[in-house]
Amino acid sequence: MLAELRGLNEECGVFGIWGDPNAAQITYYGLHALQHRGQEGAGIVVTDGQSLQAVKGEGLVSEVFSTGKLDHLKGSGAIGHVRYATAGGRGIENVQPLLFRSSTGSLAIAHNGNLVNANSLRRHLERQGSIFQSSSDTEVLAHLIKKSGYATFEQRAKNALSLLKGAFAVVMMTEDEMTVALDPNGLRPLSLGKLGDAWVVASETCAFDLIGAEYIRSIEPGEFLIINDEGMRAERFAFPQKRAICTMEYVYFSRPDSDIDGINIHMARKRLGKELAKELEIDADVVTGVPDSSISAAIGFSEATGIPYELGLIKNRYVGRTFIQPSQDLRERGVKMKLSPVRQVVNGKRVVMVDDSIVRGTTSRRIVTLLKEAGATEVHVVISSPPIKNPCFYGIDISSSEELIASNKSVEEMRVLIGADSLTFLSVEGMVRAIGRTDEGPDAGHCLACFTNNYPTEIYPDTVLPHKKELSR
Numbered sequence: 001m002l003a004e005l006r007g008l009n010e011e012c013g014v015f016g017i018w019g020d021p022n023a024a025q026i027t028y029y030g031l032h033a034l035q036h037r038g039q040e041g042a043g044i045v046v047t048d049g050q051s052l053q054a055v056k057g058e059g060l061v062s063e064v065f066s067t068g069k070l071d072h073l074k075g076s077g078a079i080g081h082v083r084y085a086t087a088g089g090r091g092i093e094n095v096q097p098l099l100f101r102s103s104t105g106s107l108a109i110a111h112n113g114n115l116v117n118a119n120s121l122r123r124h125l126e127r128q129g130s131i132f133q134s135s136s137d138t139e140v141l142a143h144l145i146k147k148s149g150y151a152t153f154e155q156r157a158k159n160a161l162s163l164l165k166g167a168f169a170v171v172m173m174t175e176d177e178m179t180v181a182l183d184p185n186g187l188r189p190l191s192l193g194k195l196g197d198a199w200v201v202a203s204e205t206c207a208f209d210l211i212g213a214e215y216i217r218s219i220e221p222g223e224f225l226i227i228n229d230e231g232m233r234a235e236r237f238a239f240p241q242k243r244a245i246c247t248m249e250y251v252y253f254s255r256p257d258s259d260i261d262g263i264n265i266h267m268a269r270k271r272l273g274k275e276l277a278k279e280l281e282i283d284a285d286v287v288t289g290v291p292d293s294s295i296s297a298a299i300g301f302s303e304a305t306g307i308p309y310e311l312g313l314i315k316n317r318y319v320g321r322t323f324i325q326p327s328q329d330l331r332e333r334g335v336k337m338k339l340s341p342v343r344q345v346v347n348g349k350r351v352v353m354v355d356d357s358i359v360r361g362t363t364s365r366r367i368v369t370l371l372k373e374a375g376a377t378e379v380h381v382v383i384s385s386p387p388i389k390n391p392c393f394y395g396i397d398i399s400s401s402e403e404l405i406a407s408n409k410s411v412e413e414m415r416v417l418i419g420a421d422s423l424t425f426l427s428v429e430g431m432v433r434a435i436g437r438t439d440e441g442p443d444a445g446h447c448l449a450c451f452t453n454n455y456p457t458e459i460y461p462d463t464v465l466p467h468k469k470e471l472s473r
């Protein structure tokens with residue numbers, strides 16, 4: 001579904017490259033491939049071995065790096081970041097990579113995820129005299145590294161990372177090396193590749209395809225990579241815990257051409273659609289998917305049921321972001337600007353509308369209305385994931401429980417509210433089976449907390465939901 005319509009947003013994408021003279025330009029292209037993970041800010045920091053230079057700004061990658069901005073970013077190491085403004089709120093000071101300068105050297109940090117103990121660490125650091133320049137929880141890591149008593153950067157970084165709890169895929173850079181770390185549960189995806197002799201890391205493998213890099217492997221939970229002119233060394237800052245990759249990466253966030261741990265996202269979504277077809281008997285004329293993320297599941301559902309797949313909904317790609325939505329009436333029109341039904345496809349038909357998830361239900365209701373206004377005689381909504389009943393503390397801007405329709409309504413109540421003729425969700429077991437990870441245990445290496453309320457890490461009384469810091473819709 002369209003992220004900006006629904007209140008379900010990825011927070012960030014990270015990229016890094018070491019060992020290529022065009023590091024900043026390649027990072028720019030890498031960030032382009034990761035643009036779907038955050039559209040509110042972007043930045044690149046580059047090193048020439050002597051100093052770090054940064055260009056950052058609010059907006060899309062193409063807006064931040066308009067003509068000429070990359071020209072003075074010279075050097076063979078670079079890290080970059082795209083962000084959705086949740087953790088820490090909006091404002092240029094929160095756009096990453098965060099860059100810290102001191103007499104002993106500089107440090108740039110790009111972080112995807114959300115720390116669940118950021119508040120307590122921050123209070124502890126402030127009591128010791130730290131002064132924070134942003135409201136981003138990522139800054140906590142920089143202060144921990146700075147305050148650590150160990151002799152080398154490597155030791156200080158490992159020690160600081162071991163104090164963090166929650167989700168963090170981190171790429172850091174000093175004048176002379178890049179370091180990469182993934183939280184002990186591996187909540188967020190992070191992959192390693194090679195471009196000629198250069199090492200690259202990215203939140204998603206689609207960034208490797210765009211720059212022509214070869215995928216090497218996923219970064220392991222608790223792993224710490226040191227990459228410099230000597231090569232790459234893989235170490236650990238923590239023992240791996242129970243693997244808990246975010247299931248919504250497979251269901252919704254990641255691009256269909258990305259792979260996570262060897263599983264292609266498009267193929268996984270097709271299998272989710274096929275699994276739905278096993279769990280549900282339905283008589284209908286046409287299957288359609290809500291663009292873009294539900295198309296793959298709709299194709300899978302169509303293949304398994306034999307009900308023909310059609311493009312019943314079209315996304316208008318050239319609509320700008322609509323921040324001005326003061327009234328319900330204007331909000332309704334906002335959806336019409338972004339999604340249009342294809343009347344010839346749905347008129348007089350019983351339509352199966354496949355979507356990947358329902359958060360507040362308002363968007364589903366609008367899409368059902370659009371299809372019915374275009375002449376659909378029945379609209380059957382099938383969702384390729386289970387009901388989302390619980391908030392996410394790990395960097396996905398899922399609304400708090402009060403705003404999640406599934407946390408306080410039955411499926412039948414939701415069906416009535418969205419105006420559908422039937423409403424079906426995929427089971428948790430069916431979803432895990434369809435994605436096809438082979439890790440041991442019933443969770444098969446997934447985080448399922450927003451469905452099951454079973455969080456893979458401690459959640460503290462002062463853990464802040466990312467969106468509570470900045471709720472824009």
Ligand code: SF4
Pocket residue numbers: 187245246247248249391392393394395396398447448449450451
């Ligand atoms: S709670 Fe849900 S959205 Fe958050 S990391 Fe877990 S699976 Fe992903």
